[in-house]
Amino acid sequence: MRTVARVLLFILIGLTLTSCGKEKRQTRTAPTAKKAPDFSATDLNGREVKLSDFRGKVVLLDFWAPWCRPCLQEIPELQKIFDEYRDKGVVVIGASAESPVQIRQFKQRMAVSYLLLRVDTKVLSSYQVRGIPTTCIIDGKGYIRYRQVGFSPEMGIEEKFREIINNLVSKTEEGK
DSSP, X not given: OHHHHHHHHHHXXXXXXXXXXXXXXXXXXXXXXXXXXXXXXXXXXXXEEEGGGGTTSEEEEEEOOTTOHHHHHHHHHHHHHHHXXXXXXXXXXXXXXXXXXHHHHHHHHXXXXXXXXXXXXXXXXXXXXXXXXXXXXXXXXXXXXXXXXXXXXXXXXXXXXXXXXXXXHHHHHHXX
């Protein structure tokens, strides 16, 4: 009986370690969107940044960590989106609870040019981040219009993000 319990325990631990954000792939394209919790965080230059500073813009907010393999796979997709949409009023923010040193090293290693913030665990909690990466797309009025937990290349995330962002950008431009 003890051997069976040990085997089950090792299987459970292995599944937990390999899932790094795959435990629940949640997506929401919300007609019933909820307001994105505002927060303050520090950028890599030590400046305070608030989510509300970007009101009126579409924000892709990605919660990640440098040790998370799916996060590392997702980052190049986010960089492409940033490069394509930054002149269209779209902001990409990478939010991590890791140390500023780790975030800075990661930024350099991965050649990330979008905004990276050091957030505290209260922010993770307010966004109900239970797996990483967790990505939210927030409209110009501050409502979460899409939420994705996890990443794998075959998910076609970049295309889905583009579809949602294009829709929100056109609505933002209509509202001007």
